Amino acid sequence: MSDEETEISADIVRALEGILLVAMEPVDPTLLAQLLEQPLAVVEGLCERLSMAYAEAGHGFQLVKVAGGYRFQSHPDVSAYVERFVLDSQHARISSAALETLAIIAYKQPLSRQQVASIRGVDPDAVMRTLQARGYITEVSRDDGPGQAILFGTTAMFLERLGLDSLASLPPIADFVPPAEVVEALEQGLRIVPSNPMGASRNEVEG
Amino acid sequence: MSDEETEISADIVRALEGILLVAMEPVDPTLLAQLLEQPLAVVEGLCERLSMAYAEAGHGFQLVKVAGGYRFQSHPDVSAYVERFVLDSQHARISSAALETLAIIAYKQPLSRQQVASIRGVDPDAVMRTLQARGYITEVSRDDGPGQAILFGTTAMFLERLGLDSLASLPPIADFVPPAEVVEALEQGLRIVPSNPMGASRNEVEG
């Protein structure tokens, strides 16, 4: 491998680490290849090498391939400590903001973060990450539009925890007509363009 | 250092890495010390050493202390790639009006809406609602006075957004006191009597 190749590769490895670290769910190597502008085989090779390097260095985390994608997770060796931590950080109740966000996603899925934001009027980012981390919502698809926004929906765990067979068993809201601005927000949200006018208007509200 | 000590320490470091990896928000070193059954100073030292080790190894992630706790985050160097990946969860822009309001609250907290209004010269209601909805400010107490006005302060999320460990890491307000020439310019602009003959003669022309 020439020096230049090594250098390019080092940057790509760093980018790979950065992406995998912030990912909420296992990342498909095809998407990684696309983001890093590298052949799929190269990216897969890098992931394997990274995974081995972490193991050799004896880190408390590992990079594993699960459900067709790569993700960081804690090393099985330190599970006892992680369990203690998880048990310690219990917060018993769901906030009303989180419940409202979950309700919007349950009834209107699939929908993007932008659409949730436009209905709730505030940035739902933190709340949605929590809901996702708890396994109540998940990324279900990507919007066809140029922005390719991630679309979210509820999970099987969500149904289970609410004691529902399917989404069809949710109490109906059909007889409830949402206000015009909500309908409009949803419709606008579906037409996702790079410079999203909704995003702009949210900024203005803030100003 | 004996072999045994080194070994214990290595396990603790792995446990530390495992816990920090699964954490959803910055972890208070006190909690880490408790979970790892180590003195606080040892844990803090380990965190600092880990942080430096990651930087030296040139990883695409880093361990930082923010809002009073330690957390993993992607390295700024790879932001271009990570931004592509998290395309629709980009941090919403903070308007300059919101930043000014945050600046006032950060340095003068706790304070009421009225106090913010009197400094900004405009009603900060809408801006403060947005800041509150975003989780950057919160109601911290009530004024003792007859009105019992709600007093606001900044939150941990505010510190995270600015990448600060604590309010103490804010630059001292004394650094921002307008320099003498600005004060002079303003005094000149608002002076009541003509300060010099030149001014007086221009006065006549104008009158």
Place this chain on the structure above:
Amino acid sequence: MAYEVNTPVFDGPFDLLLHLILQEEVDIHEVSLLRIVEAYLVEVQRMQTFDIEIATEFLLIAATLVELKTRRLLPGKADMDLDEELALWEERDLLLARLLDCKTFKDVAGVFSELVEKAGLSFARMAGPDERFAELMPDLLEGVTPVRLQRAFMRAVQPKPPTTIDLYHVAPIRASVAEALMELLDELPSLGRVTFAQLTEAIHDRIAVVCRFLAILELYKQGRVDLEQSDKFGDIQVLWTGGNDVGFEAVFNIDDYEG
């Protein structure tokens, strides 16, 4: 001639005043109050919606400026009431202090902006524990029934109450520039020549007086009145020149100023 201010929308009267004094390096002494008022009106016209709060604050400051300006035109003779004089100095100091405070926090905001930008280059890991620890994770949905979820949805799509304009820090507004303008359009044609003192003799509220003053300036800008001030401290003579075609155009123009 209107004083052109080529900057982004101003956040408030302090913003504009700071800009006028510092950025544009304009001495209040040189630029007439009329120009400052015009600069402000230009900004107001650029606003999509009129903000009564900003306008009110501006009026209060405009009133102080009027007094400063008037006092400055007096060539050093202390024929002013001592109390008035002291009050004026006090107001000036207060205005200066507020401007300095405002400037300080504007500079802090600049640093905050840099910090936010720098911190924004990193993204936090928030994935949480994987499914191996799912059993240990607290069930946030405990006690949440489908009906509660339905209610939460209703709450979420409920139209938000409009932001109320809280007038806690100003006196109740009994006047607006638009109203004052309407009144003047009604009164002036029949009066012909009148002094500003006469136009405001029945008004005891300083804000209302300033509203009338701004309305007169607006009419002057529209070419509907002539203004004369024979001696430096004298009363302003207002002369109606607008004919009898009072109505749509003038009123239409000021629509933007209404709350």
